[in-house]
Amino acid sequence: MLSHQIDTSVPFVTFEVYSLQTGMPLNTVKDYARRGKIIIKTKDRPGEKPLVNMVAMREIAAREALEKLG
Numbered sequence: 001m002l003s004h005q006i007d008t009s010v011p012f013v014t015f016e017v018y019s020l021q022t023g024m025p026l027n028t029v030k031d032y033a034r035r036g037k038i039i040i041k042t043k044d045r046p047g048e049k050p051l052v053n054m055v056a057m058r059e060i061a062a063r064e065a066l067e068k069l070g
């Protein structure tokens with residue numbers, strides 16, 4: 001079990017905010033989202049701006065950490 005709390009106070013962020021938070025170039029964020037490496041919120045309408053699902057991304061990170069740390 002991990003020994004820290006994962007902050008999910010902001011469940012969704014734009015690609016631009018995710019890029020700033022991770023230090024990843026914006027084009028890389030967009031490419032990873034297209035390839036499914038970054039989980040995005042299901043859009044309600046076709047023209048909506050894509051949002052990164054931070055809850056899902058943190059869950060993936062926590063599971064990978066547990067897998068590596070045992």
